[in-house]
Each structure stands twice: as C-alpha cells, then as structure tokens.
Amino acid sequence: xxxxxxxxxxxxxxxxxxxxxxxxxxxxxxxxxxxxxxxxxxxxxxxxxxxxxxxxxxxxxxxxxxxxxxxxxxxxxxxxxxxxxxxxxxxxxxxxxxxxxxxxxxxxxxxxxxxxxxxxxxxxxxxxxxxxxxxxxxxxxxxxxxxxxxxxxxxxxxxxxxxxxxxxxxxxxxxxxxxxxxxxxxxxxxxxxxxxxxxxxxxxxxxxxxxxxxxxxxxxxxxxxxxxxxxxxxxxxxxxxxxxxxxxxxxxxxxxxxxxxxxxxxxxxxxxxxxxxxxxxxxxxxxxxxxxxxxxxxxxxxxxxxxxxxxxxxxxxxxxxxxxxxxxxxxxxxxxxxxxxxxxxxxxxxxxxxxxxxxxxxxxxxxxxxxxxxxxxxxxxxxxxxxxxxxxxxxxxxxxxxxxxxxxxxxxxxxxxxxxxxx
Amino acid sequence: xxxxxxxxxxxxxxxxxxxxxxxxxxxxxxxxxxxxxxxxxxxxxxxxxxxxxxxxxxxxxxxxxxxxxxxxxxxxxxxxxxxxxxxxxxxxxxxxxxxxxxxxxxxxxxxxxxxxxxxxxxxxxxxxxxxxxxxxxxxxxxxxxxxxxxxxxxxxxxxxxxxxxxxxxxxxxxxxxxxxxxxxxxxxxxxxxxxxxxxxxxxxxxxxxxxxxxxxxxxxxxxxxxxxxxxxxxxxxxxxxxxxxxxxxxxxxxxxxxxxxxxxxxxxxxxxxxxxxxxxxxxxxxxxxxxxxxx
Numbered sequence: 247x248x249x250x251x252x253x254x255x256x257x258x259x260x261x262x263x264x265x266x267x268x269x270x271x272x273x274x275x276x277x278x279x280x281x282x283x284x285x286x287x288x289x290x291x292x293x294x295x296x297x298x299x300x301x302x303x304x305x306x307x308x309x310x311x312x313x314x315x316x317x318x319x320x321x322x323x324x325x326x327x328x329x330x331x332x333x334x335x336x337x338x339x340x341x342x343x344x345x346x347x348x349x350x351x352x353x354x355x356x357x358x359x360x361x362x363x364x365x366x367x368x369x370x371x372x373x374x375x376x377x378x379x380x381x382x383x384x385x386x387x388x389x390x391x392x393x394x395x396x397x398x399x400x401x402x403x404x405x406x407x408x409x410x411x412x413x414x415x416x417x418x419x420x421x422x423x424x425x426x427x428x429x430x431x432x433x434x435x436x437x438x439x440x441x442x443x444x445x446x447x448x449x450x451x452x453x454x455x456x457x458x459x460x461x462x463x464x465x466x467x468x469x470x471x472x473x474x475x476x477x478x479x480x481x482x483x484x485x486x487x488x489x490x491x492x493x494x495x496x497x498x499x500x501x502x503x504x505x506x507x508x509x510x511x512x513x514x515x516x517x518x519x520x521x522x523x524x525x526x527x528x529x530x531x532x533x534x535x536x537x538x539x540x541x542x543x544x545x546x547x548x549x550x551x552x553x554x555x556x557x558x559x560x561x562x563x564x565x566x567x568x569x570x571x572x573x574x575x576x577x578x579x580x581x582x583x584x585x586x587x588x589x590x591x592x593x594x595x596x597x598x599x600x601x602x603x604x605x606x607x608x609x610x611x612x613x614x615x616x617x618x619x620x621x622x623x624x625x626x627x628x629x630x631x632x633x634x635x636x637x638x639x640x641x642x643x644x645x646x647x648x649x650x651x652x653x654x655x656x657x658x659x660x661x662x663x664x665x666x667x668x669x
Numbered sequence: 670x671x672x673x674x675x676x677x678x679x680x681x682x683x684x685x686x687x688x689x690x691x692x693x694x695x696x697x698x699x700x701x702x703x704x705x706x707x708x709x710x711x712x713x714x715x716x717x718x719x720x721x722x723x724x725x726x727x728x729x730x731x732x733x734x735x736x737x738x739x740x741x742x743x744x745x746x747x748x749x750x751x752x753x754x755x756x757x758x759x760x761x762x763x764x765x766x767x768x769x770x771x772x773x774x775x776x777x778x779x780x781x782x783x784x785x786x787x788x789x790x791x792x793x794x795x796x797x798x799x800x801x802x803x804x805x806x807x808x809x810x811x812x813x814x815x816x817x818x819x820x821x822x823x824x825x826x827x828x829x830x831x832x833x834x835x836x837x838x839x840x841x842x843x844x845x846x847x848x849x850x851x852x853x854x855x856x857x858x859x860x861x862x863x864x865x866x867x868x869x870x871x872x873x874x875x876x877x878x879x880x881x882x883x884x885x886x887x888x889x890x891x892x893x894x895x896x897x898x899x900x901x902x903x904x905x906x907x908x909x910x911x912x913x914x915x916x917x918x919x920x921x922x923x924x925x926x927x928x929x930x931x932x933x934x935x936x937x938x939x940x941x942x943x944x945x946x947x948x949x950x951x952x953x954x955x956x957x958x959x960x961x962x963x964x
Contacts, residue, residue, distance in 0.1 A: 330926045337715035337931065353929070357716035451821075452907060503821040504801035559718070632927040636908075643910040646821065 267355035284565050286318045288554070289332055291325040297585050298322070301573075303580070308572045315565060329632065341559035342355045343566035348552055349455075349631040351386055351394055356629050360393040361556040361563050363570065367392070370571045374592070377576070384626050385551045394553030395574045398586035400520040401618040402548045404428070405527075406534040410515045414438035418537040424577040425463060426490065428539050430514055432499035441498035442514035443509035447523065451503040451646050455626045455640055459518045459548045460608040461486035463541020468638075474667055476660035478638075479653065485542065487645065487652055497647045503646045520550045520613050521587065524605040535610050537618055547618035550625060552586070563577035587615050594619065631668050637662040675776070680755070692701050702942065709934035715929045740920045746917050748895040749836075750831040755891045756884070758835065759842025764872075767850045777847070781840035788837065793903040795833040798819070799905070823913030826906050829912040830914050838894065842887045849883035850876065878961035885952065885960050892948050896917040896941065917941050 292298065298320055305318035321342065323331045329350045335341055336359070347354060354360050368375045378392075379399075386394040406421070409495065411418065414435040419425060432443020449456045458468065464486035469476050477483065493500035501507045501514075508524040509517030518538065527533060535615030554573070558567045572578065579588050588594065596612025603611060628634055641662040645655040695933060709727050711720040731737060739863060766777050783791060798804040799819040806816035819825045860873050877884070899918050908915035908923070915923075918941060925934025 333715050333929055334926060337713070337718070337929075339718070354716055359716035359915075429739055452909075502801060502818070504799075504803075504818045506797075506800055506802070630928065632923075634921060636927065640909065640911050646910075 250369060284315045284562050285410045286315060286344065286562060286566055286569055287321055287342045287530045288346075289321050289327045289328075289335070289342045290346050292321055293322045293587075300581060300585070304573055304578050305569075308569055312568075313480070315569070317335060317367060318492075318569065318585075333474065336557065336559055339559075341557045341561055343560035344554055344556050344570060346552055346554050347394055347559070349625075349627050351555070352627055352629045354555070355386075355388050355393050359558050361558055361560075361567055362393060363395065363556070363567065364390075364392045367395075367571055367574075370575070373575055374590075377590045377592050379589050379591055379594065379619055381549070381620055381622055382551070383549055386629055391395055394555035396432055396543075396551055396553045396589045397574060397579075397582055397590050398522070398550075398552040399619060400522040400550050400587050401615055401617075401622055402518055402538060402550060403518060403521050403614040404536045404538055405509055405517045405523075406536065407509065407515050407531050408534050410435050410439060410441055410512075414515070415636070416515075420534065423536065423539040425539050425541050426461065429493050429497060429499040430577065431490070432515050435496040436498045440513075442501040442505075442509075443493070443497075443502060444516035444518070445509055445514045446509050447509065447517050447519040451640050451643075452639055453633065453635070454642050456518075457486075457490065458623075458625050460490060460541070460547045462548055462623060463538065463543060464489070465541070465543035469628065469663075469667055473628050474542050476664045476667055478659040483656055484653055487656060491645065491650060491652060494646065497660045521606070521611075522585070524603075527551040529559055534605065537614055546623065547622035549619070549622035587619075617624070628667065630669065634663050634666050637666065670907060675800045682737075683911050696958075702939075705935040705942075706932050709933075710937055711932050713931045715931060723932065727933050730933060731936060731940065734818055736912060736915075736920070740915050740917055743912065743914055744916045746827055747898070747914070748892065751834050751890070751895040751898070752826075753892050754831065754835045755839055755842055755895075756887055759839050759887065760846050760884075762839065763844045763846030763850055764876075767840055767847060777843075779839055780843055783837040784840040786837070789904055791837050792833060792901050795829070796905050799829050820906055821910055826910060826914050830901055830905055833905065834895075838891075842891065845879065845883055849880035853879045881960045882962065885956050888947055889952055892952070893945055896948075904959055905948070917944075 280446045288301075288460075290301070291296075301320045302318075305320070309315050309318060316349045328346075329348075332342075332345055332347075332350065352362075364375070367373050375653040378396075382396040383392055386392060386396055404421075406418070411431060414431075415438070416431040416433055428444050433437070434443075435441055446456055446459060452551070455468070461483055464482050466480060466482035466486045467477050469478075479584050490500065507513040507520070510523070511533050521531045521535075524535065528539060538548065540546075554569055554570065556563055560566045574582075576590065576592065579590050580593055580598075582588065583593050583599060586598065593599070594616050596616055599611040599615060600606065600608035606614075638659050641659040642655065644658065645652060710722060710724060712723045712726075713720045762780055764771055767782070767834075799802055800806075801818045801821070805819070809816035817825050819829045857875050858871060861875055866874070894959075896916075898916065899922065901923070902914055902916055902919045906914040908919050917937065921934050921937045921941060923934075924930045924937060928934075
C-alpha cells in the first residue's frame with residue numbers, strides 16, 4: 247500500500263531531480279557568459295527585413311570597435327502583443343537591454359524602469375544633443391531628463407485616392423481643406439462608387455486614441471494637460487464625436503462598425519495615417535498626400551512616435567546605453583531616417599528625407615513631415631495605457647449605434663477612466 | 670537483512686514509472702497554483718520586480734469590481750451555450766453518422782476537420798465572415814435578408830462566438846460519441862425490436878444509459894474547455910462590444926498581462942480554478958444518479 251510518506255518521498259525525489267536538471271542547464275549558460283562577453287538584446291516591433299538589416303549593420307559596426315560586446319540581437323515581437331510580451335519578459339526576469347516603446351513609455355518612466363540618457367548623450371563626442379527637436383523629446387522626458395530617444399516621429403497625414411475622387415466627380419483644394427469637406431466628398435464617393443469615404447486607419451471602432459487625429463482639430467483632448475482629469479465630455483469632444491457619428495451613421499462618409507475598408511488596397515477615398523505608411527502604396531491608383539484637414543478650431547498636427555530606451559533591468563545597462571548613443575549618433579540617425587522621420591533638426595528637410603524615400607517627393611515630405619513636427623501634439627499617452635484604452639473602449643462601444651446618446655456616452659467614458667487618471 | 674527486497678524494488682519501479690507524470694503535475698500544476706496564491710497576496714510592479722504584501726486586498730477587490738458581475742454573466746452564457754450545443758449536436762451528429770450510408774466517412778471527416786485547424790486561423794476566417802460586409806451577410810443578402818452587424822451588438826456577438834466555437838470543437842464530442850455508440854451490443858437493439866420497442870424508447874432506455882459514461886466524460890471535458898476558451902474571444906471580439914463577450918479567462922488575461930496587475934489577475938485565476946474544480950466535482954458526484962456502469 248502506498249503511504250502518504252512514500253508519496254511525498256517520491257515527489258521530493260522527482261523535484262530534486264528536476265531542479266538539479268534545471269540548475270544544470272542554468273549553470274551551463276552562466277559559464278558561457280564571461281564579464282567581457284556582453285550580449286545585448288533589443289526588442290523591436292518591426293519585422294521589415296530592410297529595417298532589420300540596417301539595425302544589424304549598425305550593430306556589427308559597433309561590435310567591430312567594441313570587442314567586449316560579443317553579440318547584438320534585434321528581437322522582433324508582433325506589434326499587436328508588443329507591450330504585453332515586453333512586460334512579461336521584464337516580469338519574468340528576461341528583460342531586454344534595449345527596447346522600442348510607444349505608449350508604454352509613461353509606465354516605464356513612472357516606475358523608474360528606464361535608464362536616464364541625457365548625461366550620456368550629452369557627454370558623447372559629436373552626438374549633438376541640442377540638435378533634437380523639443381516637440382519630439384517631450385513625450386519621453388521627465389523632469390528635464392530624456393529616457394528614450396525618439397527615433398521615429400511620423401506625423402499623421404491625409405492620403406487621398408484621386409482616382410476615386412475623379413470617378414465620383416469630386417474636387418478638393420488641399421490648401422483650404424476642412425473635415426466637413428472631406429466628409430462631404432467621402433459621402434459622395436460612397437454614394438457614387440460604393441467604396442468607403444474616409445477611414446481613420448487602425449481605428450476600427452476599437453483603438454479610439456487614433457481619433458485624436460480628428461478631435462484635435464475640433465479643439466478636443468482626452469484629458470487635461472496634467473493628465474489628471476478626463477475631458478471626453480467637453481463641448482469640443484461632443485462636437486468631434488457628433489461629426490464622427492454622423493459620418494458613420496447619417497452620411498456614410500466613414501464606413502460603419504464592422505465594415506473593413508483598406509485605403510491602400512483602393513477601398514477608400516481618404517485615409518488618415520502616418521506618413522511612414524506611404525510604403526504601403528503600390529501604385530495601383532493615383533494619390534495625394536496632404537497635412538490633416540482643418541477642423542473648427544483651425545489647422546493642427548498630430549504625431550505618432552516610437553522611442554528606444556535602455557531598461558534598468560538590463561544586465562549590462564552601461565554597454566546598452568553606450569550602444570544606444572552609437573545607434574543614434576548623427577551618422578546613424580541619418581541612416582535610420584530612410585525609414586523613420588528623425589528627431590534631429592539637421593536631418594529635417596524635405597530634400598534630405600527624400601534622398602532615401604522612393605514613394606514621396608521632397609515637397610511632400612517638407613509639407614507633411616518637416617513643417618508639421620514643431621507644433622505637433624502626440625496621440626494620447628498616459629500611465630496605465632492599456633487599462634485606459636480598454637475601459638474607454640468599453641464605454642465608447644455604446645456610441646457606435648445609430649441612436650446613441652452622445653453626451654451621455656462621453657460622460658460614461660470619463661466615469662470609466664477618471665479613477666485610472668487619478669491614480 | 671537485505672534492504673533491497675523484491676517488494677521495495679517493485680515499489681521503487683512503480684514510483685519511477687509515475688515520476689514523469691508527477692514531475693509534470695508538480696511543475697505545471699502545483700507550483701503555478703502555489704505561485705498564483707502567493708501573487709494574489711501581493712501587489713507586484715512588473716516593471717521593477719518589487720512586490721508588496723497586501724494580504725487579502727485583492728480578494729476584497731473582487732467584491733467591489735463593477736465589471737465582474739457582467740464578466741461572470743458572460744461566462745455563464747458562453748459556457749452554457751457552448752456546453753449545451755456541443756453535447757447535443759455532438760450526440761445528434763454521432764447518432765446520424767453511426768448509420769451505414771454512402772458518404773458516412775466523408776461526413777465524419779467533414780465534421781471533425783475543424784478540430785485540427787489552428788484556433789486563431791479558424792477565428793480569423795470567422796471574423797471576416799461575420800463582419801458587416803462579410804460572407805454571411807452576403808449570403809443572407811442574396812436571399813433577400815438584411816443580416817445584422819454580428820460582432821457589433823452584444824447578443825449577436827455572443828451568439829457568433831458560441832457558434833464559431835461549437836462548429837470548431839463539436840467534432841471531438843462526435844468522435845467520442847461515435848466510439849461509444851459502436852460499443853453498444855447490437856443484440857440489445859435486436860431484442861428490443863423483437864419486443865416491439867420504438868426508436869425513441871430504444872434510444873432513451875438502451876443507447877443513452879450505455880453511453881452515459883462517455884456523456885459524463887464529454888460533459889466534463891466540454892465544461893472545462895468552455896471555461897478556458899480564450900483565443901476565440903481575443904481574436905473575434907476582444908471581449909466587446911462593451912463587456913458582452915468578456916469571459917472570465919479573458920478578463921484574467923486583461924488584468925494580469927495587459928493591465929500588468931498580476932496580483933488581481935492571479936486572484937481571478939484562482940476563482941476560475943475554483944469554478945472548474947467545483948463543477949467537475951459536482952459532475953463526478955452526480956454521476957451516481959445517471960451514469961450506468963455495466964457490472
């Protein structure tokens with residue numbers, strides 16, 4: 247008969263054997279990691295081969311001058327799960343040394359999980375810290391110190407399918423274009439061709455933060471400047487959401503919930519998307535690219551950003567920071583600029599950006615990138631971004647019905663997210 | 670006296686045989702459950718690794734979580750729908766396909782084939798079919814019916830998730846029921862027919878009792894599977910619209926991995942574990958009342 251004591255003995259034996267095996271495996275890894283054998287790992291959300299090739303080339307050049315760094319790995323994580331995967335890696339004790347970051351940056355900075363970069367970058371010969379544009383560094387700074395280098399600063403712009411507009415007999419003047427005109431032309435295109443009018447790319451009635459590309463033109467904002475009070479229920483936001491609701495349910499200028507329309511596949515007349523999305527243009531239709539249309543409160547610009555920072559949990563924070571300084575020095579920043587609009591004033595001219603851009607002209611890049619950057623605001627960014635996004639989405643779901651009570655729904659958004667903002 | 674007697678050697682051999690399974694249970698069940706209990710008692714800043722002991726705070730938070738009642742309701746509706754449809758349809762299809770007719774093998778393969786398809790791929794395809802201008806509404810439009818916007822309204826979104834889950838997984842129950850049906854001795858059917866029994870009586874008085882152990886097995890498997898369904902919700906609806914399809918396991922994921930509240934997520938996970946255990950034990954205890962075991 248098997249007694250409890252014997253069973254426990256067997257369990258202990260099994261555990262000991264398993265742990266011994268696990269420790270053995272761990273020891274092997276430790277032996278291979280000498281003090282001079284520094285292996286750096288950087289998580290990225292791109293899987294674009296050309297971009298990874300460039301990163302690897304810069305990494306190889308750095309290693310040639312720094313023999314103590316035996317490898318630099320760029321680990322591609324899927325964009326949709328990027329934040330979750332990164333935080334899981336950090337929580338699991340497997341933090342990368344460097345990481346791309348978007349809306350997670352506030353949480354990382356608030357938790358002191360990032361290494362301050364300002365001193366190192368200023369002390370690096372030839373780095374030219376003063377070359378950085380202030381509007382680009384704002385989101386990644388705290389108390390005057392930079393915690394992530396804003397390597398990608400891609401303003402949102404209005405892409406226009408001029409073939410579709412012509413088919414529907416619509417003409418627009420990009421110089422004086424307003425949201426009302428876009429909605430009118432979009433509704434006409436939909437009525438005439440069955441294709442969609444305007445699409446806010448990636449919104450899909452879920453990612454409501456992308457609607458900042460519209461509501462900013464109406465003078466709205468998701469929360470107050472100090473980030474502590476929700477302003478979804480402001481008159482400006484009510485006006486902006488009434489405009490969007492009408493476009494979805496009255497004029498059909500915007501495809502309704504559950505309807506897919508990809509501008510870059512030729513399914514829509516207009517789309518709001520980042521300038522970097524121009525790479526999706528295939529040449530299957532004629533297009534125009536302009537700054538965002540004016541709203542009732544005038545002209546404005548919105549920026550989508552990505553930064554790269556060094557995690558405090560890195561096993562080699564000094565080497566990682568040194569590599570970051572190299573990765574982002576003026577010479578390498580110029581190379582990165584072929585994919586990502588840079589934060590350096592010296593590189594921000596239409597002509598320079600056009601040197602490596604096959605899709606857009608110097609004039610277009612000057613107008614939609616360079617001229618927009620200095621006054622651009624970023625998409626809403628706050629600590630606990632995922633919780634705010636989910637609670638806001640849950641409340642906003644009630645808005646995407648034909649008979650929605652817009653002021654009541656917007657108030658419910660504030661009820662949902664105010665406690666998180668106040669944390 | 671020799672220590673390694675035959676009996677001791679036999680006992681050791683037995684332990685060595687079960688050691689891999691014990692190691693699996695220990696590493697992948699007992700230790701994670703123990704860690705979940707520990708995490709549920711702590712507030713963990715995942716970015717810095719700092720943990721602060723908060724005692725029963727997370728358990729108290731369960732009572733004041735305004736979203737939890739809606740989540741539990743969605744869990745009950747989803748699991749109930751999946752379990753009832755999965756077992757009844759599985760049994761119905763198995764009974765139909767247990768007959769000899771031309772093409773039976775083709776239909777068995779047809780109904781089982783979704784089981785081997787990746788759940789994410791399966792759900793993505795359903796997502797395209799169910800969108801407002803998707804395939805299902807296209808078919809409905811062809812026969813003059815205006816289909817609803819399936820994934821944008823609470824009721825139809827839940828129905829969509831349940832149906833996509835049932836169509837994908839009903840093949841497993843069908844195969845189990847088919848195996849059980851083929852194990853029913855044919856002489857019992859012959860004797861019943863000679864005695865003048867109707868088809869309905871034969872099914873309820875002979876077939877069902879004899880396959881009742883399989884019904885118990887499928888019920889337990891289906892209940893546990895339904896409570897663990899995650900990918901369908903994550904890919905098809907993301908828990909929306911509003912909270913209509915946010916089931917408990919998806920809520921656990923949101924809290925722990927999206928909101929980085931590992932402590933509260935662990936507390937919710939332990940609640941889910943307790944539901945699964947209670948339901949399984951309940952079914953196991955109730956088996957005495959309806960499961961027939963041939964002596």
